[in-house]
Amino acid sequence: DAKTTQPPSMDCAEGRAANLPCNHSTISGNEYVYWYRQIHSQGPQYIIHGLKNNETNEMASLIITEDRKSSTLILPHATLRDTAVYYCIVRVANNAGNMLTFGGGTRLMVKP
Amino acid sequence: KAGVTQTPRYLIKTRGQQVTLSCSPISGHRSVSWYQQTPGQGLQFLFEYFSETQRNKGNFPGRFSGRQFSNSRSEMNVSTLELGDSALYLCASSLATGRETQYFGPGTRLLVL
Numbered sequence: 231d232a233k234t235t236q237p238p239s240m241d242c243a244e245g246r247a248a249n250l251p252c253n254h255s256t257i258s259g260n261e262y263v264y265w266y267r268q269i270h271s272q273g274p275q276y277i278i279h280g281l282k283n284n285e286t287n288e289m290a291s292l293i294i295t296e297d298r299k300s301s302t303l304i305l306p307h308a309t310l311r312d313t314a315v316y317y318c319i320v321r322v323a324n325n326a327g328n329m330l331t332f333g334g335g336t337r338l339m340v341k342p
Numbered sequence: 343k344a345g346v347t348q349t350p351r352y353l354i355k356t357r358g359q360q361v362t363l364s365c366s367p368i369s370g371h372r373s374v375s376w377y378q379q380t381p382g383q384g385l386q387f388l389f390e391y392f393s394e395t396q397r398n399k400g401n402f403p404g405r406f407s408g409r410q411f412s413n414s415r416s417e418m419n420v421s422t423l424e425l426g427d428s429a430l431y432l433c434a435s436s437l438a439t440g441r442e443t444q445y446f447g448p449g450t451r452l453l454v455l
Contacts, residue, residue, distance in 0.1 A: 272448060272449070276444070
C-alpha cells in the first residue's frame with residue numbers, strides 16, 4: 231500500500247502557483263520524498279525529490295515540514311501544460327532496489 | 343542522451359495468446375523496472391532487473407515474466423493473456439542501485455480482446 235495521502239484533485243489558475251500537498255505521516259528517517267507527474271497516457275516524469283531539506287529545481291520546489299510528516303510540491307507559475315496527475319512517493323534510497331509504490335495521486339487541472 | 347524507449351507502442355492481442363514487450367534503458371543505466379497501469383489498480387510494480395538478475399518482484403502471477411540482457415535491454419513476457427491484462431506497461435531505468443532516480447519510458451499500450 232502507498233504510504234502517502236494526496237487530495238484526488240485540485241484546480242489552479244494559469245500563471246498562479248500550484249501547491250500540491252502530500253501527507254506521509256509514517257515516513258521513516260531514511261525515506262526520501264519523490265514527486266512524479268503523468269500527463270495523460272504518457273510515462274511518469276520525474277520532478278523532484280528530497281530527504282529533509284527544501285529542494286528547488288527548474289521545474290518545481292519541494293517543501294518538507296520539519297517533522298517530515300508532510301510536504302508540498304510548488305509549481306511557481308502553472309501553465310496549461312502542467313495539467314497532469316501528480317504522484318507523491320516515499321521510498322528508501324539504498325542498494326536494495328528501485329521499486330516505487332504509487333498511490334492515487336492528485337489530478338491537477340490548470341485552467342485559463 | 344536518448345530517453346527510455348519501449349517497443350511496440352501499441353499492441354492488440356486476443357485471449358490466450360502471449361506477448362513480449364521490449365525496453366531499452368537510458369545509455370549507462372543498468373537497472374530496469376516494469377510497471378503495469380490500469381484504470382482500476384493504478385500503477386503497480388511488476389519486477390526489476392539489475393545485471394541480468396531479477397532483484398525485486400511485485401505481486402503478479404507467474405504468467406508475467408521478464409529478463410534482462412547483457413546490454414541492459416529488457417523484455418517482459420505475458421503468457422496466456424487475459425482480458426484483464428489490458429493495460430499500459432511502463433518501463434523505467436536508473437543507473438544501478440536503489441539510490442538513483444528512475445526515468446520512465448512512454449509505455450506500451452496492450453489491448454487484449
